Amino acid sequence: MSLPLTVALLIFPRCQVLDVTGPAMVFEAGNDEVGRAHYDIRxxxxQGGVVRTSSAVxxxxExxxxxxxxxxxxxxxxxGDESGLKGLVGDETVRRWSVEAxxxxxxxxxxxxxxYALAHFGLLDGKRVATHWSTxxxxxxxxxxxxxxxxxxxxxDGSLWTSAGVTTGIDMSLEMVAADLGNAVAHAIAKRLVLYARRPGYQSQFSPVLDAQSQADARFAPLVQWMRENLAQQLDVPCLAxxxxxxxRTFLRRFTQSTGETPAHFVETLRLDRTRTLLATGMLLKDIAAQTGYSSAAQLSKAFERRFGMTPTLFRELHCTSHSG
Structure with missing residues (x-):
């Protein structure tokens, strides 16, 4: 039996605790799923010792x-916090070790x-990367x-993997486990962690539901959540009003002012966002159409191509190959 693969998580004072524990949890769950120590998480x-995170944990x-x-x-x-990052990148021992590793x-x-640490170490030049939207x-x-x-x-991008942070570290780690141990193991881990879905990397950091809920006044926040949970129903202005x-007339004006989108455009955004998630599962297009409120696969394809500039089939081929099966 081969030796466990060493997964090193490098942290610093006032780092974001979920950036550490999220990936650690996924890799350890991979060990549990295969019944052996495939990963050695360090x-x-x-300097080693006890490091306090930004969440008081x-x-x-080591x-x-x-x-x-x-x-x-x-x-x-x-x-994590800027002060902690500055301390990390200013440590010459850490820099040399990280570059060699x-x-x-x-x-x-x-x-x-x-x-930012990788950039300071010269490890991102010419690469495509992700980081938190605010930075x-x-x-x-x-x-x-x-x-x-x-x-x-x-x-x-090649051997480089970067994520937007916090919960997306879980998504990225699941993709790594899928590459190592197969999709069945990654799906089982996602189920164990009670994740709504395995989110592919191309999915936007910006959830239309969260955007609307953060912008909408208290009157519309419950409605937005109800819309998300009932995409297969008729969601026209008379129904929503x-x-x-x-x-x-009042609903159309106030909803548009509150969310920045007309009800029709917002409903389409929700439906197509859900479509992209379901495409990654391998579900048939006609079944996706039924779940997302389109009368046929052809109607869904027309809306999808108008919004994203490609058919759902091509989108799946380009982005969702590793999530099929």
Whole structure:
């Protein structure tokens, strides 16, 4: 039996705890699913010892000096507060160790603003990366040779893997496990973690539901959630206005002012966003159409192509291959 693959999670004071525990949980769940220690998860810091995260949770770490960089299969740098990141990138021992590990590891990367550390170490030049939406602009400005994907949940560019942070570290780690152990194992882990769905990397960081709920006043927030849960129903203005207990004219005006979209456009956004998720499951297009409120696969295809510039079939071929089966 081969030795376990070493997964090194590099952290620092006031890092984001989910950037660390999310991936760690996924890889450990992979061990449980296959019934053996396929992964050896190690949490590292510059000096080792107890490191306090930004969430007041403390993690016990090993110093990077105790783990040979050439022994690393997967290296991930967590994100977190700017002060903690500055301390990490200013440590020459950490820099040398991280550069050597990234050059010999099968894959390396970051979660959230951990991309800044990789950029400081010169490990992102000419690469396409993801990071948290709030820091995309500053990363792109500081390192113009780096292509920052402002929408993706995570990006895989060769041996480099980067994610938008927090819960997306889980999505990225699931994709790594799928590559190592197969989709069946990754799906089983997602089910164990009670995830709504395995989210592919191309999916936007910006949920139309959350966007609408954050913009909408209290009157429309419950309606938005109900719409999301009832996409197969008729969701025209008369139906929605009746549910909101408004006249059609008043509802149309207030909903548009509140969300920035007409009801019809917003409903289509919800339906097509759900379509992209279902395409990744391998579901037949006619069944997706039925679940998302379209009368036929042809009607769904027409709406999808108008919005995204390609057919659902082509979209699935380009983006969802690793999620099929």
């Amino acid at each position: 949490i590292l810091s510059a 403390a993690l016990v770490t 110093p990077v000096s105790e783990l040979p960089p050439t022994s690393i299969d997967t290296l991930l740098v967590a994100g 990234s050059h010999t590891a099968r894959r390396y990367g970051s979660v959230c603003s951990g991309a 995309c602009a500053s990363l792109a400005e500081a390192w113009p040779d780096v292509e920052v994907d402002r929408n993706a949940l995570f990006v895989n 009746d549910r909101a207990r408004m006249s059609e």
